Amino acid sequence: MNTTSEPEFSTLTPVSEDYTLSAVRANARKSMRSLAPLLIGFTLSCGTLFAGGLVSPAFRFWPDLVGLIILGNLILGSYTAGLSYIAAKSGLSTVLMARFSFGNVGSRWVDFILSFIQISWYGWGSALIADSLNKLMDVPVYLNWLTILVCTYLCCATAYFGYRFIDWLSRFAVSTMLFLMFWILAIAMSKLGGFEGLQAIQPTQQLAWGEALTIVVGTLISNATQATNNRHLTKTGSTTLITTLAAFFFVNGFFIICGAFSSLLYANEDVVQALAQEGLLFWGLLLLLLNMWTTQANTIDAFSVAGSQIFRINKWIIFALGGATVALVLAWGGIYIMLLPYLKLLGTFIPPLGGAIVSDYWLVHRGQFPSPEARQPAFNWAGIITYPLACAIAYFYPGIKPINGFIAAVMLYFVLSKIIGRGKRG
Template sequence: MNSHLGIDTGTTTQHHDPGNQLGEEYENTPVPPHARKGFPSIAAVWFGFPMNLGNAVFGGVIVFNLGLINGLIALLLGNLVLFGYVGALSYIAGETGRSFSLQAATTFGTRGRMIVTGFLSTVVIGWFSFQIGLTGTTMRDALGWAPIVGAAIAAVAFTALTTVGIRALSLLGMIATPLFVVLGAVALVYGATGNGLTADDVVHYQGSGTALTFGAAVGIVIAGFADSGTMTADFTRWSKTGKSAVAATFTAFPVSNFVAYAMGGLVVAVGGSTDPGANGGGFLGLLTGHSTALTIIAVVFVFANLGSVGTHCLYNGAVGWSGITNRTMRPVAIVLGVFGGAIALTGVWSYFLDWLNILGIFVPPIGAVLITDQLILRRRSAPSPRLRTSAFVAWIAGAAVATASHYFVRESVDALVGIVIAVAVFWVYEKVSAGASAVTASRSSDVVSA
């Protein structure tokens, strides 16, 4: 038991409260073996998260700038990087049952983890607000609703679902994913109708944008899940084993995430987007105006799809802040839900997107340090200091070099740069420190012997 924080970073189980009808979430202790869930449940949590309208928009923008073939290659490469990165962090979570906050305590220190966890848990609330705002504007564009109406409904519904816990995330994934695939296919048919394009025309679509380089496109894919991907342990700690956690991650990266981006790219390639440079492959507008039934289904789809993203982000934030405050997840989720909803209703959310994507530069080095510490150096159960200097030095170095790369090396994949630098700096720092400690211990021993 950590006396400073009042949390258990070992394997002690947390007793189930019979009065808690929604079930224990194990915010401040590792998930015990008896509470772990099967592969289908965890896979549903992860594959339902990336398959969303926002990713379709970005997929369309990427294909508009790079063309279909080069765009799809960029999407695949970005997803493979995410699989390696998120998969490694998920393996640690499945093996230990620890949330991201507990993982961070081991690597960044019992006090240092508050900085890392607080940073990421706040970032994901920004994404939660974005999904609420996006729901409002999507309903306005599709049905003429006042944006504040759709946003208010979304804020209440997404927060309520999050308080149900991990089970709600799994259920939403099972609903949102098939809806996305089916309605995306319908939208493609409507988008291609009357354009006179052949299959060959679509395959050889070259695009006409110039804003993105290939490296920047790969970076967008990585940045889109840099934050929740780094906090994957909040989901995959429920897996029965590390291998099962990795398998669940694979259903999201590359499978689900690639499909979502590629669907948007295809909408642009078939001529289904009126303004692909700005709206990318967003396809909701292609589904409305045909029949009342399809319009109703499209509305349900919006709330299920964006709700899946919003609840995942709020769950990440709530579990993270629960770890910091040593509180349970549900009341924290309500407080954060009110806060995020208030931000969305002010309209400030519309300014978040560029800032949040820039965080793809600053977030991946955090995960890189965790992976190096707990997989390469295998320090998963060593006593944690209050603050591990080497971890913060590596994080800062990775973020700094990635930032420089972003501004001065146009073709670079910033997230990869940050990951490589953070791993190198942390590994060298730890090895040099270990060597220095060994020398000091040897000299002390010699003095005592003399």
């Protein structure tokens, strides 16, 4: 494989708070108490609520729907925890780890995929806010462009203040959102008649188990793949693993259940509108504000990390503003109505990226990445060939697409690394 002379991981300086181009120092890691609210805020996405509403009409509550949610979030949580553990041990984000498995130049494809996904979610979130204001406060539809414009750049501006701001925002937002979600869940349980009432509801749609699992996993698979930036690393691999698994398994699962209950009771997966129907408009708007504020701030941050990798420059604000502008165009273009096919694509095409990285770390490098300062091959053909093959297996092979793609990537990468080799580093 060819080597490249372009700059490798940059030398860390005290002002490099976001470590977009370098490994995170041990003394810059966060405590579990600080990390937990941030990760929970990262998982509390309205897209998760909508996913719960999309799958719930197709399954009986017990054991089908509950089993589906548990299994889907166990897959998602395990995937996230595995990547986060490697990140904590190495101090590297996913986009930095991808340089080992795809090459210094080849990894830019990974950077592009992850950054585009994050900015697509960002645009979807801004459009969701506009749609909710149309329905809840009778804001005229012809003002959607202005609402989307304000929301897009406002969330980008708040993310600029860094970890400390998002940390305190998450502490307040998470507790408030969880309280509101338990509230609407209690209302739904009461009106549905408890467990017996839930069991009496018959499925009204058809959806294969594998397809439903792909939707559940797809809700946060992009966030899961990028839950490895420095804001989500604790001082040890075990605490990072536990905290990440808990956030993505329990909290994301809880949100999917809330979306499912809202859909079953109100025939509307939008919990914000469900609160409004109960005469709790203020609390619904508060939930919407906090949910989107925390999610959007984390999303634009993840985009800036990936964007910095593409161009190999540590210019956070440039990528944040540029990404927000792209998201604005996507939101104006109607990305809001594309959620279902979008989730299916995410659940299919993202896990192979993580699979190649996991295989590279554990099977090829035996649990120890080389020095980040070492020159990397321009293209690691084992990873580059693995990714499309694993995606094809995930897409065409019957079964659970996220698992198929991940396992295929792990196996293919290991085999191809043995056959092709990694080449000589310069």
